Amino acid sequence: AQQRYASIRDKTATTLDGITISLQMNAGLMADLPSLENSGAEGVGLFRTELQFLVRNQMPKRSELSALYSRVMDAAQGKRVVFRTLDIGSDKVLPYMTPEDEPNPALGWRAIRVGLDKPGVMRMQLQALLRGANGRPLAVMFPFVAQYEEYTRAAEELEKAKERERILGHPLPERIEIGAMLETPSLGFAPQKFFEEVGFLSIGGNDLKQFFFAADRENERVRRRYDTLNISFLSFLEGIVNRCNTTKTPLSFCGEDAGRPIEALCLAAMGLRTLSMRPASIGPVKSLIRRTNLTQLRQIIVDSRERGDQSVRPAVMEFLRKNGG
Numbered sequence: 001a002q003q004r005y006a007s008i009r010d011k012t013a014t015t016l017d018g019i020t021i022s023l024q025m026n027a028g029l030m031a032d033l034p035s036l037e038n039s040g041a042e043g044v045g046l047f048r049t050e051l052q053f054l055v056r057n058q059m060p061k062r063s064e065l066s067a068l069y070s071r072v073m074d075a076a077q078g079k080r081v082v083f084r085t086l087d088i089g090s091d092k093v094l095p096y097m098t099p100e101d102e103p104n105p106a107l108g109w110r111a112i113r114v115g116l117d118k119p120g121v122m123r124m125q126l127q128a129l130l131r132g133a134n135g136r137p138l139a140v141m142f143p144f145v146a147q148y149e150e151y152t153r154a155a156e157e158l159e160k161a162k163e164r165e166r167i168l169g170h171p172l173p174e175r176i177e178i179g180a181m182l183e184t185p186s187l188g189f190a191p192q193k194f195f196e197e198v199g200f201l202s203i204g205g206n207d208l209k210q211f212f213f214a215a216d217r218e219n220e221r222v223r224r225r226y227d228t229l230n231i232s233f234l235s236f237l238e239g240i241v242n243r244c245n246t247t248k249t250p251l252s253f254c255g256e257d258a259g260r261p262i263e264a265l266c267l268a269a270m271g272l273r274t275l276s277m278r279p280a281s282i283g284p285v286k287s288l289i290r291r292t293n294l295t296q297l298r299q300i301i302v303d304s305r306e307r308g309d310q311s312v313r314p315a316v317m318e319f320l321r322k323n324g325g
C-alpha cells in the first residue's frame with residue numbers, strides 16, 4: 001500500500017488552498033522506526049513507551065531503557081520523537097505488578113496518576129530518557145493529565161531528574177520540551193496559565209472521545225454510536241485549537257482518528273495543523289489533504305453545524321464526492 005503513495009512521500013501535505021499539515025507517525029517499538037523514512041513522516045508525534053514494560057515479565061532496568069531510547073533517537077536521525085511516559089492501568093496491566101481491583105479501570109488509577117503517587121518508576125524512566133538523549137534535544141509528554149497541577153508536578157519530577165543527571169556529570173539535552181496529552185475533557189477547560197506554561201499539547205482522541213461521550217472505547221456496542229464528526233465533539237476540539245492559538249501552545253492530535261482520511265481532513269478543518277498517526281495512514285491522509293480545499297470544507301462544516309446536523313459526515317461526504325475525493 002505504501003508503494004501506491006511513493007510518488008507523494010517526499011511532498012508536503014498541502015491543501016489546494018495552500019495550508020500545510022504536518023504529518024507525524026505513532027510508534028512504540030524499535031521495529032517501527034524504519035517507517036519514519038518509508039512513510040515520509042516528519043517525526044514521531046507519539047512514542048508509546050509502555051510496550052517495553054508490557055512485553056517483559058519483570059520491570060526493565062534503567063540501563064536497558066536508556067539504551068533503547070538512545071537507539072530510537074539514533075534511528076530518527078534528528079527528527080523529533082515525542083516520548084510519552086508510561087501509560088499503564090486501564091487496559092494495560094503490567095504482568096509484574098499486582099493489578100488493582102477497580103470497578104472502572106478506565107476511570108481509575110492509571111498513567112500519570114500512578115506516576116505521581118508512586119514516582120519510583122517514573123523517575124527511573126525520566127532518568128533513562130535524559131541519559132538516552134545524551135545531549136540531544138528531548139521531547140517528553142505526560143499521559144492522561146486531567147488538571148494543571150498534575151502537569152506541574154510531573155514537570156517538577158523531570159526538573160529533579162535533570163538536576164540528578166547534572167550532578168552525576170551526564171550531558172543534559174540541549175533542549176527539553178515538556179508536554180501533556182489532552183485526553184480528558186477537564187484539561188480543555190484548564191486555566192489559561194496552564195496553556196501558557198505547557199510546552200505542547202497532544203490530543204489523545206481515543207480517550208478524549210470516550211470520556212466526552214461517556215462511551216467505553218473498548219465496548220463495540222457503544223463505541224460506534226458516537227461519530228467523531230459529531231458536531232459537539234468537533235466544536236469542543238475547535239475550542240481547544242482556539243485556546244492554543246491564543247497562547248501559542250503547539251498542538252497536535254495523535255488518536256487513531258488522525259489516521260482516518262476523512263476524520264483527519266475534518267480535524268484540519270477545525271484548525272489542527274499537526275496530526276500523528278500509524279505510519280500506513282500517512283499516504284492515504286496526505287493524498288486526500290492534497291486534493292482538498294480546506295476553506296471550502298470548513299464552510300461545509302460550518303453550514304452543517306448551523307443546520308443543526310448531528311454529525312457533519314453526510315455533508316462532508318457529499319462535498320468530497322462532488323469534488324472527486
Ligand code: PEP
Pocket residue numbers: 046048087183203204205206207208254255256
Ligand atoms: C489516545 O488516547 O488517543 C492515545 C493516543 O493514547 P492511547 O491510545 O495509547 O490511550
Ligand code: MG
Pocket residue numbers: 183204206207
Ligand atoms: Mg490515551
